[in-house]
Amino acid sequence: MPVRHDRSQAADRRTRVQGRPVDAYPALSPEAERGTVRRITEIGEEVLSRPCQEVTDFGTAGLSTLIDDMFLTMHVADGAGLAANQVGVDLRLFVYDCPDDDGIRHVGHLINPVLDLPGPGSRQLIDAFEGCLSVPGATMTVPRTDRAVVRGLDKDGNPLTVEGTGYFARCLQHETDHLLGHTYLDRLSKRDRKEALRQMADRREEVCTRRVRKAARLGR
Template sequence: MSVQPVRLFGDPVLRTRADEVVEFDRELEQLVTDLVDTMREHEGAGIAAPQIGVSLRVFAYDCGDMFGHVVNPTYEVVGDDVQVGTEGCLSIPGVRADIRRATTVRVSGVDMHGEPVSFECTDIMARCVQHETDHLDGVLFLSRMEPADRKSAMRTLRDAPWLGADAGVR
């Protein structure tokens, strides 16, 4: 098992756009294994590489009845339906909020071997794809919150025992 420490709010890697994967090698296979093991250890629905300190465009998921990973993912929204549902984040313990997301998305990318991956998903899996892709773009779900929810979340973060003084919570 290769569980890695989860990077927490305030770590600059979480606010930086991750790099495209260009080498499909043993290191990438190990990264995917680390992501899956870490996600399962923390009982997450998904995890992106920056959350374990690796600035590459990879995420793993175990959500609904779907399990896997996507390298260099992109997605497109399918239809106009939106959903509002509660989200949390392994990198921001203790904070949960309702977030508005597209109900259905079509995901494209490749797997750890460079083979094409493409699927359409809805509901919780669509939420997971959008959340994890946000991580790859350096966007935390805090910025997707309604203003009042974000203000409350920031109050919670100010008092979080795990948050270092250098995190810059405002």
């Protein structure tokens, strides 16, 4: 999921890492500093259209490396969230570095996440523009709830609960959808899906070139 333009402002305010507030945090996360850029899969690739497998091995070097690589790949692509199947890995895992509507920056990862939406009386359905790193260059209006809770595990197998509002709630729902084998295009009408694919055809080359140039500037 692409980042909103106000991330730079959010980075100077309060930050929550793995759902917990911290006093200070670097603009480029430590995971991204350690990572290697991976190729982002695109709509039409089979790995994006099937439910991902649960993670069963925790605390491994391979899992830590995957998370680091996903953070850097997300950063290079100007993303707010990235699911494992978006780098071709069939595992229930996503990472995020996303502001909410109050300017709080949320950074972390979730493994085997389960989405828990509030009851109808305590949430609103919001129509807002949404994009996807696997549909480069396209943005369409998608309805999402303004609040979301995701329960899962960290890379060491410890339980996590992450709550989001506004744009961060949208991010949590978007990334959880990915791990179920869905993209935001699945929530569109046929006409709007066709329009999103047209936008992608027009803008894909520009977006991908921008990613390559950003990676080069970082020496990656």
